Amino acid sequence: xxxxxxxxxxxxxxxxxxxxxxxxxxxxxxxxxxxxxxxxxxxxxxxxxxxxxxxxxxxxxxxxxxxxxxxxxxxxxxxxxxxxxxxxxxxxxxxxxxxxxxxxxxxxxxxxxxxxxxxxxxxxxxxxxxxxxxxxxxxxxxxxxxxxxxxxxxxxxxxxxxxxxxxxxxxxxxxxxxxxxxxxxxxxxxxxxxxxxxxxxxxxxxxxxxxxxxxxxxxxxxxxxxxxxxxxxxxxxxxxxxxxxxxxxxxxxxxxxxxxxxxxxxxxxxxxxxxxxxxxxxxxxxxxxxxxxxxxxxxxxxxxxxxxxxxxxxxxxxxxxxxxxxxxxxxxxxxxxxxxxxxxxxxxxxxxxxxxxxxxxxxxxxxxxxxxxxxxxxxxxxxxxxxxxxxxxxxxxxxxxxxxxxxxxxxxxxxxx
Numbered sequence: 001x002x003x004x005x006x007x008x009x010x011x012x013x014x015x016x017x018x019x020x021x022x023x024x025x026x027x028x029x030x031x032x033x034x035x036x037x038x039x040x041x042x043x044x045x046x047x048x049x050x051x052x053x054x055x056x057x058x059x060x061x062x063x064x065x066x067x068x069x070x071x072x073x074x075x076x077x078x079x080x081x082x083x084x085x086x087x088x089x090x091x092x093x094x095x096x097x098x099x100x101x102x103x104x105x106x107x108x109x110x111x112x113x114x115x116x117x118x119x120x121x122x123x124x125x126x127x128x129x130x131x132x133x134x135x136x137x138x139x140x141x142x143x144x145x146x147x148x149x150x151x152x153x154x155x156x157x158x159x160x161x162x163x164x165x166x167x168x169x170x171x172x173x174x175x176x177x178x179x180x181x182x183x184x185x186x187x188x189x190x191x192x193x194x195x196x197x198x199x200x201x202x203x204x205x206x207x208x209x210x211x212x213x214x215x216x217x218x219x220x221x222x223x224x225x226x227x228x229x230x231x232x233x234x235x236x237x238x239x240x241x242x243x244x245x246x247x248x249x250x251x252x253x254x255x256x257x258x259x260x261x262x263x264x265x266x267x268x269x270x271x272x273x274x275x276x277x278x279x280x281x282x283x284x285x286x287x288x289x290x291x292x293x294x295x296x297x298x299x300x301x302x303x304x305x306x307x308x309x310x311x312x313x314x315x316x317x318x319x320x321x322x323x324x325x326x327x328x329x330x331x332x333x334x335x336x337x338x339x340x341x342x343x344x345x346x347x348x349x350x351x352x353x354x355x356x357x358x359x360x361x362x363x364x365x366x367x368x369x370x371x372x373x374x375x376x377x378x379x380x381x382x383x384x385x386x387x388x389x390x391x392x393x394x395x396x397x398x399x400x401x402x403x404x405x406x407x408x409x410x411x412x413x414x415x416x417x
Contacts, residue, residue, distance in 0.1 A: 005179045005260075006414050007355050008253040009087025009241030011079040011190075014349060015234055015339055018055025019082055023349075024356050027335055027364035028384055032218035034232050034340050041198045047210040049217040050196045051234035051340030057194075068134050069147065070112040071194030071235070075345075076144035077151070079237035080106070080188055084152060087241040088253055091151055097251075103156035103184040104149040105175040106239070107167035107191035109344025109400070110200070112139030117199055144192050148239075156184035162344070164400030165305075167191050168238070169347025169408055173262035175242050185247040190348035192237030201233060207272065211308065221341075222368035223306035223334040224313050224380060231307040234340030238348035240355070245414060257355040258413040260294065260393070263287030267403030274312055274399060278319030284405040285323035285395055292409040294393055296324040301363055301387065301394035302378075303354045306334025307341055316397065317376040323395075326377060330395075333381045337367045347398035351408050354396040358412040361387040 012019065015033025016026030026033065033051040042048045057074035058066045066074055081091050089097070115138040122130040137143060142160035149158035157178065161170040168191025175189035204210045211230040213220035221232040248255055263284040269275035289295065302324075305316055324330055335353050342349055357363055363385040372380065396408045 004245035007256040009083040011082030012238040013078045014236035015051035030365045034217045046205045070115040070138045073144040075237035076192035079239040080148045083239040099153040101185040102154045103187040104154045104158045105171040105189040106145035107171035109167045111141035113195040115139040163404040166398040166400035166404035166406045167344035169398035169406035190239035191345040193343040193345045194235045223308045226371045228308045232340040238352045255416045260409045261291030263407045265405045274315045278315045280405045281319035282322035284407040288407040288409045298393040302332045303396040305397045351396045
């Protein structure tokens with residue numbers, strides 16, 4: 001019998017707050033975490049806004065430890081520690097849990113960009129001797145996962161999916177598979193990104209992907225609004241502790257919710273543009289529901305990818321209608337309207353938000369939606385919206401450059417106080 005996968009710990013550090021509770025509260029309040037960049041290097045950029053974390057990770061981590069980590073890994077470690085301890089586990093050992101049954105799946109979309117650019121500057125300006133001996137361990141895409149694995153003593157496997165903006169939902173999907181296949185009892189899963197830097201901002205700007213609403217940072221991320229002009233780059237991390245239900249019950253863990261299944265597809269259409277008919281996106285949702293043993297009518301909520309790009313938002317609305325039906329009852333939101341786009345960390349913070357949405361039966365709003373794109377055919381929550389009582393199911397979508405599509409199905413089964 002396939003094990004049931006439950007969520008027993010949550011952790012986050014985002015543009016809305018330095019921990020889980022402040023981030024969730026910010027979502028419920030409909031606050032924007034987007035700000036004007038004040039660094040000197042931002043002054044001449046075409047896009048001068050981003051969503052930086054509220055609490056710098058170097059203010060949380062041990063100073064010596066932080067110096068050996070790229071910013072993406074720093075953020076991942078902060079969120080992972082909160083999630084692990086929230087699950088009632090010790091960060092430095094596993095409270096008697098069999099370490100051969102502990103895994104990590106921690107993703108990033110870009111990885112150690114800050115280290116690569118910073119150490120290149122050192123080499124160019126100061127010479128060979130000023131390049132850090134920690135450069136390679138810091139810039140590796142698997143550095144966040146590897147460092148988390150070392151902290152919790154994970155021996156069942158430490159994995160790093162890299163699939164652009166679908167990365168951390170793919171990590172969560174892989175963690176579900178590890179638990180379903182009996183390869184682990186506990187997996188710490190999620191993702192992080194920390195690449196707010198002139199190089200990445202200019203590169204995305206050259207693609208015409210970023211909003212240039214520099215005079216209105218808080219209003220720049222506006223999914224499904226007719227005046228949207230691109231996404232807002234963000235940084236941060238979110239991690240979830242996943243366990244088999246039997247393992248969680250045996251150790252008396254609290255349970256936030258259940259991850260019933262996941263669906264993964266690829267568009268095979270274009271490297272950066274989604275397939276306009278949304279076939280791969282809708283199939284990811286359909287596959288996730290099939291794995292979950294649910295039907296479209298069971299879904300009451302969708303936390304959408306909703307990036308605020310002209311083509312992407314319309315495509316996703318169509319894929320939701322295709323997967324769930326034109327008469328579906330799902331309340332849709334995009335928390336990116338508040339957090340900005342965490343790139344490789346996006347799926348994790350949005351799956352986390354989906355879990356809390358069902359647990360508390362309230363959908364966070366999509367802010368900045370002043371003039372909705374006509375003909376979308378989905379019910380978007382422009383204010384916080386209550387959900388009904390009873391058993392609930394929701395879908396979280398993540399889509400990435402390369403045509404990567406991942407959908408996660410969440411339910412409020414097995415929730416404990």
